[in-house]
Amino acid sequence: MQEEVESYEWNLGICATGAGNAETALDVWKRMGQKIELGRFGLPEGGYFSCKVKLAERPLAERTADSDDPGREETVWIERLSPCHGIIRSVLYGKLGVDYGDVILTDGAPITHHTYGEQQIPVFPHLATLLRRNYQFFDFAGTQETARQLADISDELDGDAVIYSHSEGFKIMCANCWRNPDIDHADHEQMEKHVVVGRIAAPPDIAPARLLHLIDTAIEKRGTCQLYAPDLCAAAGQAARERIDRRRFALLANN
Secondary structure, three states, X not given: OXXXXXXXXXXXXXXXXXXXXXXHHHHHHHHOOOOEEEOHHHOEEEOOOOEEEEEEOOOHHHOOOOOOOOOOEXXXXXXXXXXXXXXXXXXXXXXXXXXXXXXXXXXXXXXXEEEEOOEEEEEEEEXXXXXXXXXXEEEEEEEOOOOOOOHHHHHHOOOOOEEEEEEEEEEEEEHHHHHOOOOOOOOOOEEEEEEEEEEEEEOOOOOHHHHHHHHHHHHHHHOOOEEEOHHHHHHOOOHHHHHHHHHHHHHHHHO
């Protein structure tokens, strides 16, 4: 009987959260012993460890018995705000209609666990998308001397803007092509680069020119890394820089 009551409470809490009925959801979670109060987005919020979610292009709430295809999927990190919802904290590879900064509803039971050393991280299914926050996204490619050097610039950006690395690797490139792609040369002069490829995400209220300035300032302080984001340059109104960034972005991303 107790198991049935707990199952009912879980389902009620999830449904109330998904429907935006914060008062009911808060009552349920408190009855279940959760340390939680009203927080961001007008929903209950407590102190929970980050977890992972298997995001779907078509989350469970949008599927039927006759059409159960989730579409494209990616497993990402979320900042968990309650037992059943949180903010996406990974910048996606693909376009699923949901991305970094959006708020999603999850089930209360994990579908699997991912192991990180001795830690077991639960992976929850994606039930529905509660809030799309319309973040800006810009592809980038860059070079760095040490691991996560570009990603760590995120700490110096406004709001929760982030430089999110999708891959970091070592490449041997042609220095002549890097300096001038139109040069006619028979021999390629080799140079070594520690290359990073990923995406920049920023809230909609951060002007592209401001975002680019903050990135430039952080890179200037470090002196040993570079970042090329042609679409960000274009959005910031820097056409001449966009042309240079687009050439170098292509050399790094496609090499």
